[in-house]
Amino acid sequence: MQLKILYEDNHLLVIDKQAGLLSQADKSGSADALTLAKKYIKAKYNKPGEVFLGLVHRLDKPVSGVLVFARTSKAASRLTQQFKERRVEKTYLAIVEGVHTGKGTCVDWLRKTGERVHIVSADKPGARQARLSWRAVASTHERTLLRVQLETGRPHQIRVQLSARGMPILGDSKYGARLPWDGNTLALHCVRLSLVHPTRKEKLSFVSRPGGSWPDLFATHIDALARPELD
Numbered sequence: 001m002q003l004k005i006l007y008e009d010n011h012l013l014v015i016d017k018q019a020g021l022l023s024q025a026d027k028s029g030s031a032d033a034l035t036l037a038k039k040y041i042k043a044k045y046n047k048p049g050e051v052f053l054g055l056v057h058r059l060d061k062p063v064s065g066v067l068v069f070a071r072t073s074k075a076a077s078r079l080t081q082q083f084k085e086r087r088v089e090k091t092y093l094a095i096v097e098g099v100h101t102g103k104g105t106c107v108d109w110l111r112k113t114g115e116r117v118h119i120v121s122a123d124k125p126g127a128r129q130a131r132l133s134w135r136a137v138a139s140t141h142e143r144t145l146l147r148v149q150l151e152t153g154r155p156h157q158i159r160v161q162l163s164a165r166g167m168p169i170l171g172d173s174k175y176g177a178r179l180p181w182d183g184n185t186l187a188l189h190c191v192r193l194s195l196v197h198p199t200r201k202e203k204l205s206f207v208s209r210p211g212g213s214w215p216d217l218f219a220t221h222i223d224a225l226a227r228p229e230l231d
Contacts, residue, residue, distance in 0.1 A: 001021070001031055001036060003015050003033070003036050003037060003040055004016040004018075005040075006066065006206050006207075006208065007204070007206055009071075010071060010072070011070065011071050011072055011074075011075040011197070011198050011199055012068065012069070012070065012071060012075065012197070012198070013037055013040075013041065013053065013068075013069040013071055014066060014067070014068050014069070014193075014206045015033060015037060015066075015067050015069070016064070016065065016066065016067075016208040017033050017059055017063075017064055017065060017066075017067040018064055018211075018212070019061075019062055019063060019064040019184070019185035019186070019189075019212060020061060020062065020184055020185055021033050021036075021061065022061050023055060023058040023059055023060075023061075023067060024055050024058070030061075033067055034053060034055050034069070037053055037069055038051040038053050041053065041071070052071070052072070052073065053069045053070070053071060054069060054070035054071075054072075054073070054075070054076030054079075054080075055069060056068055056069070056070055056076060056079040056080050056083060057083055057088075057153060058153075059190060060155075060156065060159075060186075060188075062171070062172075062184065062185040062186040062188075063185075063186055063188045063189065063190070064185070064188075064189045064190070064208075064210060064211075064212070065092070065189045065190025065191060065193075065208050065210070066190045066191070066192065066193040066206045066207070066208045067190070068193060068195070068206070070198070072198075074198065074199070075198040075199070078198040078199075079195065079198055082195055082196060083153060086151055086152065087195070087196070088193065088194065088195045089149070089192070089193065089194040089195075089205075090149070090150040090153070090190065090192075090193055091147065091148070091149055091150075091190070091191050091192040091193070092147075092148040092150060092158060092188060092189060092190050092191060093145065093146070093147060093148070093188070093189045093191045093210060093222065093225060094134075094145075094146045094148055094158060094162065094169050094187060094188045094189075095143055095144070095145055095146075095169065095170045095181075095187035095217065095218070096143070096144050096146055096162055096167035096168060096169055096170065096187075097142065097143065097144075097167065097168050097169075097170065097177060097178065097179050098142060098143075098144060098166065098167060099139045099142060099144055100136045100139065100144040100146070100167060101136050101139070102135075102136055103133065103134060103135040103136065104133065104134055104165070105131070105132070105133045105134075106130070106131065106132050106133070106134070106161040106162070106164075106165065107129070107130070107131050108129075108130050108160075108161055108164070109121060109122045109124065109127040109128065109129055109130070110127065110128055110129075110130045110154050110155075110156075110157065110160060111124055111125075111126045111127045111128070112126075112155050112156075115174075116156075116174065117154070117155055117156040117157075117159075117160045118160070119160060119161075119164055128152075128154055129152065130152050130154045130157045130160075130161060131151040131152050132148055132149060132150050132151055132152070132157065132158060132161055133148070133149045133151070134146045134147065134148045134149075134162070134167075135147045137218070137221050137225070138218055138221045140217075140218070142179075143170065143179070143217070144167070145217075145218040145221055145222070146162070146167070147225060148162075156175070158188060159172050159174070159175045159186070159188070160175055163175040163176045163177075169186050169187055169188050170186065170187035171183075171185060171186045171187055172186050172188075181213055182212065182213040185212070185213070187213070187214070189208070189210040189214070190208065191207065191208060191209070191210065191225060191226050192205060192206070192207050192208075192226075193205070193206050194206075205228070207226055207227070207228050208226070209222065209223070209226040210222060210226075
């Protein structure tokens with residue numbers, strides 16, 4: 001499997017993760033981005049021994065888009081701190097069921113039980129606060145394109161919070177979707193991720209236009225949202 005590289009230097013490796021690819025290995029034995037990225041670095045730079053590559057955030061297997069790795073332990077530590085302090089700007093595109101307008105903010109407490117995440121009360125053991133904001137961009141054929149700004153990074157967060165408000169993501173039968181997507185993945189894509197370079201201290205933004213099942217639906221709006229110069 002060929003990785004699509006968005007950016008690379010001595011401290012960072014940024015890829016455009018395809019839907020259906022794990023962020024890191026699990027017990028399933030399926031292909032994962034971290035292993036493939038290590039193989040890429042080892043081959044390109046003829047690295048002896050084990051290649052260090054830090055995974056500082058994740059995308060669910062059926063989700064596509066911008067995924068960042070740290071190439072040094074210093075970069076890994078500093079990037080992890082940025083994510084922890086919510087200084088990384090994360091923008092997603094989601095196609096949800098139904099016709100929706102306007103915008104909103106979602107604040108919930110989430111807890112993962114087995115393979116599912118549930119909204120629970122704040123006093124439940126293991127509950128973690130989840131925050132995001134969304135804006136409806138366009139609607140057609142009982143489907144709406146949303147632009148989602150993710151403030152926290154909880155497992156399945158966007159999927160659970162949008163579904164709880166009557167906006168399940170296409171293809172996400174786990175969280176209530178009736179409409180299919182492509183049978184294997186979800187209509188959820190990390191279109192933009194902005195962070196401060198771990199050593200140069202400059203702000204960098206990485207952009208990925210969704211592919212696969214996306215191009216024919218909301219193409220004009222998606223092109224506008226995937227521009228590098230988007231605010």
